[in-house]
Amino acid sequence: MEHPILHFLNDAQKAAVTSDAAALLVLAGAGSGKTRVLVHRMAWLIQEDHLSPHSLLAVTFTNKAAQEMKGRIEGLLGRPANTLWIGTFHGLAHRLLRTHARDARLDENFQILDSDDQLRIIKRVMKELGLDEEEWQPKQAQWFINAKKDDGLRPKDIAHNGDLYTATMCTVYQAYEEACAQGGLVDFAELLLRAFELLRDNAHLRVHYQERFQHVLVDEFQDTNAIQYAWIRLIANGRNRITIVGDDDQSIYGWRGAKIENIHKFQQDYSGADTIRLEQNYRSTNTILKAANSVIANNNDRLGKNLWTSGDEGEPISLYTAFNEQEEARYVAARIEDWVNQGNSYNESAILYRSNAQSRVMEEALLQRQIPYRIYGGLRFFERAEVKDTLAYLRLLSNRNNDAAFERVVNTPTRGLGLKSIENIRATAKVQNCSLWDASSHVIEHGLLPARAKNALLGFQTLLKNMDDETEEFELHQKIEFIIEASGLLDMYLKEKGEKGLARKENLQELVTAARNFDVAEVEEEEQELTPVQAFLAHASLEAGDTQAESYQDCVQLMTLHSAKGLEFPLVFIAGVEEKLFPHQMSMEDPDSLAEERRLCYVGITRAMKKLYLTHAEKRRMFGKESYPSLSRFVREIPASLIEEVRITAQVSQPAFSSGLGLGQQADDSHGFQLGQMVEHPRFGIGVILNFEGSGPQTRIHINFESAGPKTLVLAYAKLSAV
Structure with a gap:
């Protein structure tokens, strides 16, 4: 008779559960x-x-x-497992x-800093070092410090080789460390680095925990960074x-420090490690899985697996070619409406996009149809x-007496106005019974x-x-574009590193697009x-004020593709599947x-069940520019047999598959x-x-060479060979 713990597990799952390997890699597909x-x-x-819960460490x-996980373990065992060490890297x-x-050389009552408090201390130490915030952005220093800690580096470990930026950031890092030590403060990145150093530098503790934790289990291993793996x-x-x-195929957080190579390194560091692949999928139809397998097969250096299901073949994947981004959004909203009219709920559907800025037109289309979303x-x-x-800058230009706008931007970007000075302006406005703008003129004039x-x-x-x-004489969109540049907002946000800074820039560019497309004739008659x-x-205020659905309400979910990891929905839209x-x-x-x-x-x-x-648009105005993008290579990597094209009307002259490319093809098959x-x-x-342009011997091939950089070559003369 089969053991109760193994009930309802497939063969691969049973093998993983019961394995007695000293080191085991479970390669778990989506x-x-x-x-x-x-x-x-x-x-x-x-x-x-017969291991005690006390001897297990699960991360x-x-x-x-x-x-x-803890609740489910207790359910399986039928008893509490309070001594089990299970938690996040930071929590443990x-x-x-x-x-x-x-x-660990810490005060016993040390306090944990959140991100805002950490930034406040960094600002203070930079001021004490005499660094101008305009030239040396505190958020940039915060990013530098956290990134170095994630790589396991203290200021003394970082070689600046005469580079002014790195040398200055190291000085800030050192001063920040001293301030934290004096105040008994620990930030989130420090938790991991200090815990690593604790075990590295104290052999008796290291041996104690190696012997205590007879089995260590780590989830989402492909998302670990350098210090987490070292720990x-x-x-x-x-x-x-x-x-x-x-799952190496789901490693998508390289921009925030996750190292896909850790999952490869594991097999080297733990020689003889067993690998068990979980390939049977319990979420999606066979059509969806075949599409996913076809796309990911184009990546090199994979550990390799192939998702499959014993379930239905399912519907074909629908590819919709819209005239522009507004029509794309209207199409998505209409399909969601159809879905709900067939007896389904809104919360079974999700709209996914690569860039946060794409949400704006989707939000507008959903609001127009009164579809609740979050x-x-x-x-x-x-x-x-x-x-x-x-x-806020635009409001203040329109009306100098807008106090809320004044307060928001008077020191954004920072221009050397401290809290005391702003409080002085507030107090003057109260005494003079005037706006903050007029009060600012008063305090200047009277030397206050x-x-x-x-x-x-x-x-x-x-x-x-x-300004x-x-x-x-500028049109609305030109005025907004000028404000973004002249105010210093764009420069300020560009100094934020990684995806966050990029998203902010794209949102600013999308605001210009929103203004360009704004039609005064469509506003309410009284306006x-x-x-x-x-x-x-007024339109922006109403859009912001029309609050999104609460988390408990039946509503459509909008999110970036990065945010979607770990979630699943019966109905999924991936919008903007276009090159660039x-x-x-x-x-x-x-x-x-x-x-x-x-x-x-x-x-x-x-994510799709x-x-x-x-969906993609033949013409897209985004990031402040108009373009005629070609269909994403990822769609072209899906076999044509899995896709049905939806083209409601003849649209712009450029075909959906530019450069002569069709579904399931990479380019003219003749060149290989x-x-x-x-x-x-x-x-x-x-x-x-x-990329490819054209067809036949005159095909132009865009190649990024490791040493020579990007080049465009004509196929007939390129003398290329496959590696």
Whole structure:
């Protein structure tokens, strides 16, 4: 009779649960039941291998996942498992440091800093170092410090080799560390680094935990960064056993420090490690899985697996070609309406997109049809800080007496006005019974501010006057574009590193697009007497004020593809499947970044359970520019037999599959090369194919060479060979 813990598990899952390997890699494909395997493996180790819960260490990436796993283990065992160490990397590191604060050289009552408090301290130490915030952005320093900690580096470990930026950031890092030590403060990145150093530098503790934790289990291993992997290596070091669960095909967080190479490194560091593949999918139809497999197969250096299901073949994937982004959004909204009219619920559907800025037109289309929606893990377009900052400048230009707008931007970007100076302006406004703008003129005129603050305030007033003069004859979108540049907002947000800074820039560009497309004639009749600026500001306020659905309400979920990982929906739309949008233009010339974009596509496709729509526009105005994008290479990597094209009307002259490409083809088959393929050139060396133009011998091939950079070659003369 089969053991109860193994009930309802497939053969691969049973093998993973019962394995007695000293080191085990469970390569778990999307929707293959990895959480189920982890939970059942822990229950098996406790019940059948007679390990105490006290001797298990299980690491997850969210507190919610940790709590869910613990509850399910207790359900399987029929008893509490309170002594089980299960939690996030940060949570477990915190537990270690609290237990061994003295060995970790910490105050026993140390406090944890959140991101805002950390930034506040960085600003303080930079001021003490005499660094100008205009030249040395505190947020940039925060990013530098956290990134170095994630790589396991202290200031003394970082070589600057005469580079002014790196040398300055190291000085800030050192001063920040001293300030934290003095105040008994620990930030999130410090939790991991300090816990690693605690075990590295204290042999007695290291041996104690290696012997105590007889089995270490790690979830989502492909998302670990350098310091997390180093920490795991110290604890699981041959005295005990280790199980890691992950999927190299779902490694999509390289931009925030996750290292896909960790999952490859595991097999080297734990020689003889067993690998078990979970390939049976319990989420999606066979059509959706075939599409996902076809796309991800184009990535090199995979550990390799092929998703399959014993379920239905399912509907074809629908590919919709819209005239522009507005029509794309209207089509998506209409299909969701059809879905609900067939007896389904809104919350069974999700709209996924590569860029946050894409949400704006989707939100408009849903609002027009009164479809409830929620931005998953984010803000609606007009609620985003960078958008609100720009609109505050526009409001103040339109009406100098707008106190809320004045307060928002008088020191954004920072221009040397401290809280005391702003409080002085507030107090003057109250006494004089006037606006903050008029009060600022009063304090300047009567010398009520220190010289530096006075000059900063004068500079702000001059900036506004110059903006007014320069943009007097500008159209609405031109005025907004000028504000973004002249105010310094764009420069300020560009200094934020990684995806966050890029998203802010794209949202600012999308605001320009929104203004360009704004039609005053479509506003309510009583508002038609307003100027275009006033009408647009009213429109933005109403859009922001029309709150999104609460989390408990039946509503459509909108989210970026990055946010969608771990979720599933019966109906999924992936919008904007176009070259330079998805894959993103910032990733197209780097093979590693392009591979991560393809993994992101794989993640997006495998979110769909029953029905998947891919949509793109033949003409798109986005990021402030109009373009005629070609269909994403990722769609062209899906076999034509899995896709049905939806073209409601004849649209712009450019065909959906530009450059003569059809579904399921990479290019003219006669030349034998494919997008993403590694090739060698006699002069330029090794490179990756990024795109094709034309067909036959005169095909122009865009290649990014490792040493020579991007080149465009004519096929007939290129003398390329496959690598």
